[in-house]
Amino acid sequence: xxxxxxxxxxxxxxxxxxxxxxxxxxxxxxxxxxxxxxxxxxxxxxxxxxxxxxxxxxxxxxxxxxxxxxxxxxxxxxxxxxxxxxxxxxxxxxxxxxxxxxxxxxxxxxxxxxxxxxxxxxxxxxxxxxxxxxxxxxxxxxxxxxxxxxxxxxxxxxxxxxxxxxxxxxxxxxxxxxxxxxxxxxxxxxxxxxxxxxxxxxxxxxxxxxxxxxxxxxxxxxxxxxxxxxxxxxxxxxxxxxxxxxxxxxxxxxxxxxxxxxxxxxxxxxxxxxxxxxxxxxxxxxxxxxxxxxxxxxxxxxxxxxxxxxxxxxxxxxxxxxxxxxxxxxxxxxxxx
Ligand SMILES: Cc1ncc(C[n+]2csc(CCOP(=O)(O)OP(=O)(O)O)c2C)c(N)n1
Ligand SMILES: [Mg+2]
Numbered sequence: 403x404x405x406x407x408x409x410x411x412x413x414x415x416x417x418x419x420x421x422x423x424x425x426x427x428x429x430x431x432x433x434x435x436x437x438x439x440x441x442x443x444x445x446x447x448x449x450x451x452x453x454x455x456x457x458x459x460x461x462x463x464x465x466x467x468x469x470x471x472x473x474x475x476x477x478x479x480x481x482x483x484x485x486x487x488x489x490x491x492x493x494x495x496x497x498x499x500x501x502x503x504x505x506x507x508x509x510x511x512x513x514x515x516x517x518x519x520x521x522x523x524x525x526x527x528x529x530x531x532x533x534x535x536x537x538x539x540x541x542x543x544x545x546x547x548x549x550x551x552x553x554x555x556x557x558x559x560x561x562x563x564x565x566x567x568x569x570x571x572x573x574x575x576x577x578x579x580x581x582x583x584x585x586x587x588x589x590x591x592x593x594x595x596x597x598x599x600x601x602x603x604x605x606x607x608x609x610x611x612x613x614x615x616x617x618x619x620x621x622x623x624x625x626x627x628x629x630x631x632x633x634x635x636x637x638x639x640x641x642x643x644x645x646x647x648x649x650x651x652x653x654x655x656x657x658x659x660x661x662x663x664x665x666x667x668x669x670x671x672x673x674x675x676x677x678x679x680x681x682x683x684x685x686x687x688x689x690x691x692x693x694x695x696x697x698x699x700x701x702x703x704x705x706x707x708x709x710x711x712x713x714x715x716x717x718x719x720x721x722x723x724x725x726x727x728x729x730x731x732x733x734x735x736x737x738x739x
Contacts, residue, residue, distance in 0.1 A: 405710055406590065406650075407671045411682045412624035415690050421666055428701045429679050430460040433484035435705040438502060439713060440656070442484070444659055449500045452529075453514045458654030461679035461698075462587050464490050465628025466555065469636060473552040475523045475541045477534040480515035481587075481653075482527050485557060490522045492554050493658075497712035503719030510722055531592070532565030534558055535584070539571045542580035542644075553581040553639045561592025563609060572644070576613040579643035583635065584610065584677040585640075586646065587622065589653045594665035610646035622649030623677045638647055652677070711719075 416423050437457055443449045456463070459481075460622055467488035470476070474507060480484045486496055492506050499506025500514055508518045508527070517527040525541065528534040538556035545552050562568045563586070575582045586606055597604050609618035616638075620631040639645050652674040656663050663671075687693035 405517070405652040408670075408677065409621070412621060412627065413682070416626055416683070416686050416692065418626075419721045420692050422686060422695070424701065426464055426629070426696075427680070427683060427687065427693070429564055429642070429701055430464040430625065430683070431467070431714050432708060433460045433463065433487055435702070435709050436496070436712070437483060439447045439709045441495075441655075441659075441708040443500070443713070449513075449514065450502070451513050452480065452658055453572045454479075455655045456484045456550050456653070456660045458589060458674070458678065459538060459622065460484055460587060461628055461683070462585070462622045462649045462651055464679065466557075466585060466627040466632045469629055470555055471552070471631040473523070473550065474709065475538070475545075475554040476550065476557070477525050477526055477538045478527060478557040479534060479552060479559060480527070480529050482517055482557070483558070484515070484521065486517040486524055486527070489519070489524045491515065491517065491519045491524055493708050493712040494517070494607050494715040494735070496592075497716040500721045501571050501716040501719060503716055504722045505719040510719075517633055529633070530696075532558065532562040532567035533536075535562065535571035536567050536574075538584075539580055540577045542575065542582045543578065546578070549697060551640060553583055553636070555583045557585045557587060558598055559592060559632070560586055560588040560590070560606060561595070561600075562586070563606060564592070569613075570616070571611075572610065572613045572646075575644040576615045581639050581642065582644040583639050583648040584615075584630070584644060586648045589649055591657070592651070593661070593666065596665065606648045610648075615644045615646055617646040619648040619650060620638065622651030623679045623682070625679060625683055652676070718734050 429529045437455045440449055444453050463484040476489055495507040499508050499517055502510045502513060504510045508516050515529040534556055538554045542554045603609055607619055610617035635645050651697060654675060
């Protein structure tokens with residue numbers, strides 16, 4: 403059980419113009435519907451291996467991704483399906499990758515945890531906890547040295563703060579003033595370990611501040627708060643050094659498909675569900691007259707149709723031929739490496 407009390411649900415007016423406001427709802431619904439289908443396909447053994455769902459946390463990617471520019475780099479964890487989708491990787495390419503088909507964004511070799519797409523500067527999909535942070539520092543260092551005016555947004559779970567790689571990357575990013583936006587998705591648990599069971603200091607902003615970088619905490623269940631916070635700090639990061647944002651969020655599903663969830667009470671999960679990022683946002687839009695039930699159903703139907711098309715695409719996809727299996731692994735005899 404974690405120590406943080408569940409705050410009241412996000413509420414109040416959404417000041418965005420209608421098209422932008424509904425697009426944020428559509429984005430979160432696309433992630434939710436895609437992942438609900440993935441869970442179903444996992445049960446049918448169409449998707450195999452590990453599968454970590456982002457359900458409950460959609461407001462983080464939903465608010466952050468549209469704030470970033472096309473030249474920025476993205477690094478994420480194994481819970482990255484939503485980040486990849488909102489970055490512009492097609493749902494078809496994501497679903498084919500889940501299936502292990504060669505039409506997938508990583509040619510079917512990566513699967514759920516290793517989505518990758520050079521064209522949209524989506525640099526993974528990292529399975530190693532904390533592994534993305536040094537990579538992000540490296541990408542930002544390259545940008546700084548070559549004078550590219552871009553930043554690297556690095557998403558990771560709060561479990562990463564227990565890794566040496568977190569501290570090394572935070573230190574170097576601050577020391578060398580690298581343009582990294584460290585986006586910590588604090589869902590309170592690292593597999594079955596509550597933050598308070600593994601960390602003496604559970605205020606993650608205090609940890610980040612100790613490296614001399616600005617750090618803020620944001621309600622990660624509120625797409626409006628996330629978007630405004632990220633948009634607000636971007637100029638500071640692009641023109642200068644790193645910044646740390648803690649997104650306070652919660653996952654509604656198990657850690658992965660193999661998790662009996664013995665480490666948290668069902669009542670805690672139910673309480674957090676009252677703060678669900680999609681239904682609280684929908685309620686706010688409806689309350690201010692920006693969304694009707696028919697409009698909601700139309701947006702949802704569009705997301706469901708996109709999912710159906712992606713599944714059909716993945717089903718029709720092809721397996722990598724066996725004779726290609728050594729490609730990118732071994733150099734053919736006689737060829738220079
Ligand atoms: C270096 C390393 N140690 C352990 C693991 C096993 N592992 C996979 S996910 C995970 C928990 C990470 O939790 P967190 O960073 O909070 O991310 P979340 O799953 O909550 O999104 C662990 C320990 C790993 N993948 N890499
Ligand atoms: Mg976590």
